[in-house]
Amino acid sequence: MRTYAVYSQASFIAALLVFGAVLLLSGCGGDTTEVAEVDQFPDHAKVRLGITGMHCQGCIKSITEAVEAIDGVVACKINWMKNSAVVTVEDPAIAPKIIEAITGMNYGAELDEA
Numbered sequence: 001m002r003t004y005a006v007y008s009q010a011s012f013i014a015a016l017l018v019f020g021a022v023l024l025l026s027g028c029g030g031d032t033t034e035v036a037e038v039d040q041f042p043d044h045a046k047v048r049l050g051i052t053g054m055h056c057q058g059c060i061k062s063i064t065e066a067v068e069a070i071d072g073v074v075a076c077k078i079n080w081m082k083n084s085a086v087v088t089v090e091d092p093a094i095a096p097k098i099i100e101a102i103t104g105m106n107y108g109a110e111l112d113e114a
């Protein structure tokens, strides 16, 4: 019985760890990714956008892919909780193109000047 108790405690902890890892990987449990703090491209210009109409991870994925497919876009990080995106670009002049791509998919998008 004692062995069983130790075993089940260990597997319980293992299960917790796996659960935590799944949460982290899936990005569930609230968006803890602070876009401003994780800047992989500090030397590049940023276009900050407010985006409306996103309702699931699928929206985020398709917007991210569409924006990153635009010539001159280096990366697109969307913060679902804040309804915002930070797009790393070669030249901020392509901002209208980015907005066009997003609104073309029936989401709202506008430049966030703040």
Ligand SMILES: [Cu+2]
Binding pocket: 054, 055, 056, 057, 058, 059, 060
């Ligand atoms: Cu969706």
